[in-house]
Amino acid sequence: MQFIDLKTQQKRIRNNLESRLRVVLDHGKYIMGPEVFELEEKLADYVGVKHCISCSSGTDALLIPLLAKGIGVGDAIITTPFTYIATAEVIALVGATPIFVDIYPETYNMNPEGIEGAIKQAKSKGLNPKAIIPVDLFGLPARYRMIEEIAKKHNLFILEDAAQGFGGEIGGKRAGSFGDVSSTSFFPAKPLGCYGDGGAIFTNDDELVNLMRSVRVHGSGEDKYDNVRIGINGRLDTIQAAILLEKLSIFDADEVELRNKVADYYKQNLNNDLKSPFVPKNYKSSWAQFSILAESSEEREEIMFKLKENDIPSMIYYRIPLHLQKVFKTLGYEIGDFPISEDIANRIFSIPMHPYLSNKDQDKIIRVLNND
Numbered sequence: 001m002q003f004i005d006l007k008t009q010q011k012r013i014r015n016n017l018e019s020r021l022r023v024v025l026d027h028g029k030y031i032m033g034p035e036v037f038e039l040e041e042k043l044a045d046y047v048g049v050k051h052c053i054s055c056s057s058g059t060d061a062l063l064i065p066l067l068a069k070g071i072g073v074g075d076a077i078i079t080t081p082f083t084y085i086a087t088a089e090v091i092a093l094v095g096a097t098p099i100f101v102d103i104y105p106e107t108y109n110m111n112p113e114g115i116e117g118a119i120k121q122a123k124s125k126g127l128n129p130k131a132i133i134p135v136d137l138f139g140l141p142a143r144y145r146m147i148e149e150i151a152k153k154h155n156l157f158i159l160e161d162a163a164q165g166f167g168g169e170i171g172g173k174r175a176g177s178f179g180d181v182s183s184t185s186f187f188p189a190k191p192l193g194c195y196g197d198g199g200a201i202f203t204n205d206d207e208l209v210n211l212m213r214s215v216r217v218h219g220s221g222e223d224k225y226d227n228v229r230i231g232i233n234g235r236l237d238t239i240q241a242a243i244l245l246e247k248l249s250i251f252d253a254d255e256v257e258l259r260n261k262v263a264d265y266y267k268q269n270l271n272n273d274l275k276s277p278f279v280p281k282n283y284k285s286s287w288a289q290f291s292i293l294a295e296s297s298e299e300r301e302e303i304m305f306k307l308k309e310n311d312i313p314s315m316i317y318y319r320i321p322l323h324l325q326k327v328f329k330t331l332g333y334e335i336g337d338f339p340i341s342e343d344i345a346n347r348i349f350s351i352p353m354h355p356y357l358s359n360k361d362q363d364k365i366i367r368v369l370n371n372d
């Protein structure tokens, strides 16, 4: 059994993928070929925003807006400690300081009630709070209505980290369209993944989009040999764009729905003592992960061992919250600073989740987890 089954998906679209790749091999425009522009248009359309900039990874999709906004030394960016390292790493990469706020125990997403305190804390350290990076963890969008209210009050810009959330929605509004600018990842295991590294940025801001396009190619001005600001080499390969165009064609109506069916089946059949993920009313998850909670870290180890004995893969996202990662030791956080993130990190684990998970495999997973 696979944790994420990319082979079945590939089999389904193999002929179309091969035709797409043949076209790229024939025209030979490996950098910024026509598929890149076609994809950007289709992605912007899907998300429901004016502009999409494809780029080299989900990490660069976070880095590019921060560089374009001129975030740097002396600035503070508020985010969650319960996420993948990239979310906070980009803050440190531009010289700014991450300030963490704890999460909701139900959704594992940032609790906006912590933001005001984080702003005060940043100011007390002599830092300038500039932005919030909420994360759509495991496919579920963060609580944007509240986050947007607070951001407006304090003049902060919002960078949505939709690396996992792509395909999720709040009241029909899609992940990738929240905040001032949004980023996603096309890492192969993500809900919409390519066959390498890739990412995209979304915004309705006509000025910011030009700055970000410039940052994506070495801070280019008139052309790439006219350099007006510091940027990166952050383009998406044409070959990856071609692959994404085919995958996008089966993504929404098909794969996101199938993921939701798999999630519903887990929720209906797993015993209540293993806490299943909570999806608030009007929210839709794209189920980047299906993560459940054990009673304790000891019980988690036992359950994961039992799953392994039955050839069922499972993973832990995330064992160490970012404020306790060695790399962020200099920030001065301690155990106990974000008790909900720490508690969840001790008990959470993820089980197989992909659109092609069979009922038979799900029944086996459920049987093992329920001790039947």
Ligand SMILES: Cc1ncc(COP(=O)(O)O)c(C=O)c1O
Pocket (backbone or CB within 6 Å): 057, 058, 059, 060, 083, 084, 086, 087, 135, 161, 163, 164, 185, 186, 187, 197, 198, 199
């Ligand atoms: C929440 C989050 N942000 C950012 C990233 C970075 O994306 P990438 O691996 O494409 O650079 C990831 C990838 O796992 C992620 O999960």
